Amino acid sequence: MKKPFATLEKLEEIAARIPTPFHLYDERGIVENAKRLKAAFAWNSGFREYFAVKATPTPAILRLLADMGCGLDCASMAELVMAEKLGIMGDGIMFSSNATPDGEFIKAAQLGAIINLDDITHIGALKNLTGIPKKICCRFNPGGSFEIANKIMDNPGDAKYGMTREQILTAFRELRGLGAEELGIHAFLASNTVSNDYYPVLASQLFQLAVDAKRETGANITFVNLSGGVGVPYRPEQQPNDIAAIGDGVRRVYEEILVPNGLGDVAIYTELGRFMLAPYGALVTRAIREKHIYKEYIGVDASACDLMRPAIYGAYHHITVMGKENALSDHIYDITGALCENNDKFAIDRALPKIDGGDLLYIHDAGAHGRSMGYNYNGKLRCGEVLLKSDGSFELIRRAETLDDYFATLIW
Ligand SMILES: *Cc1c(COP(=O)(O)O)cnc(C)c1O
Numbered sequence: 001m002k003k004p005f006a007t008l009e010k011l012e013e014i015a016a017r018i019p020t021p022f023h024l025y026d027e028r029g030i031v032e033n034a035k036r037l038k039a040a041f042a043w044n045s046g047f048r049e050y051f052a053v054k055a056t057p058t059p060a061i062l063r064l065l066a067d068m069g070c071g072l073d074c075a076s077m078a079e080l081v082m083a084e085k086l087g088i089m090g091d092g093i094m095f096s097s098n099a100t101p102d103g104e105f106i107k108a109a110q111l112g113a114i115i116n117l118d119d120i121t122h123i124g125a126l127k128n129l130t131g132i133p134k135k136i137c138c139r140f141n142p143g144g145s146f147e148i149a150n151k152i153m154d155n156p157g158d159a160k161y162g163m164t165r166e167q168i169l170t171a172f173r174e175l176r177g178l179g180a181e182e183l184g185i186h187a188f189l190a191s192n193t194v195s196n197d198y199y200p201v202l203a204s205q206l207f208q209l210a211v212d213a214k215r216e217t218g219a220n221i222t223f224v225n226l227s228g229g230v231g232v233p234y235r236p237e238q239q240p241n242d243i244a245a246i247g248d249g250v251r252r253v254y255e256e257i258l259v260p261n262g263l264g265d266v267a268i269y270t271e272l273g274r275f276m277l278a279p280y281g282a283l284v285t286r287a288i289r290e291k292h293i294y295k296e297y298i299g300v301d302a303s304a305c306d307l308m309r310p311a312i313y314g315a316y317h318h319i320t321v322m323g324k325e326n327a328l329s330d331h332i333y334d335i336t337g338a339l340c341e342n343n344d345k346f347a348i349d350r351a352l353p354k355i356d357g358g359d360l361l362y363i364h365d366a367g368a369h370g371r372s373m374g375y376n377y378n379g380k381l382r383c384g385e386v387l388l389k390s391d392g393s394f395e396l397i398r399r400a401e402t403l404d405d406y407f408a409t410l411i412w
Pocket of ligand 1: 054055073096191227228229230271273275368
């Protein structure tokens, strides 16, 4: 069963000071999970997680992860500037972008970030803009479909990212000629995998490519970036990934492929977003309306503007009606926001206990790609964010938007 990380009493205490809706994050959960990740890859002395900033671009969260030794994976000007403002620079930043504007290459280079080139044509662009840095990465796309044990996990052949195998070998030769001394390989081939096999299978492909690249181009491969994609169990019946088993699986292919080929010093990098944050954040919202027509509806004070995964992906987010955890789920509801869009629903035909006006709903696993994906349709203002500290106190870490924020860009 999925359990909220905060009690009804704590949520009401917070809501008395910070009105619903708000995103709530669990400091203890974030820190303990980051420790588990570190332990799982402790066998690799160069290991580093670069948290995917887009998942939860909130300074207090990024600082918490930086304090645990994480770098930041950035993909836009705002994300680069956020890293800079947090004092994270140099190889603390991985810049994994695509269709990259000139200004972002220049900013990334100024900060000394590790630049992950999405395409072979970016070499010429970067050379002309800033010159080629000594440590640089190339993104790989093997095409076709990505399978684990004959099961298709995703379709890299349809994805806009990365270079073909031939391109990446050519890119390494060119980059070496332009002064690059340390080269890395990156790939993101399947999203939200709830499988302990994803990273090991991905790693074996990238490690083999590293061996081939070293042999065929003389490239000095010093790191392999497994990127994101380790998922979380959004549904209560799913088994969570075992990060220790995942780290061990990567170690086994590392020892099998890299070590015998003289690549036993290669550092493993990750760019996890969802795995680091999703379960440790929740959208807390209050039931404010109910209606009975052809179906039963509960209207809440949050909308897809605060969490759009259900609206755009049909994604499942588990919901706990606070204080009714042990009540029978004998009502079938659509849980809706107020947007004039029929897909503004957090749940459809969901069996839940009877919901009364004023009940607090805890929408699980909203800590990554939640608040950050929000938008302002219907002029709805996005909610704020609160950190529940390990000692039980709480702190506002992003205020809710105001009408002034919304009107700030308008020209009358
Ligand atoms: C989105 C993204 C990530 C994080 O993905 P998760 O599924 O949240 O782990 C990592 N790297 C890149 C390049 C991304 O675009």
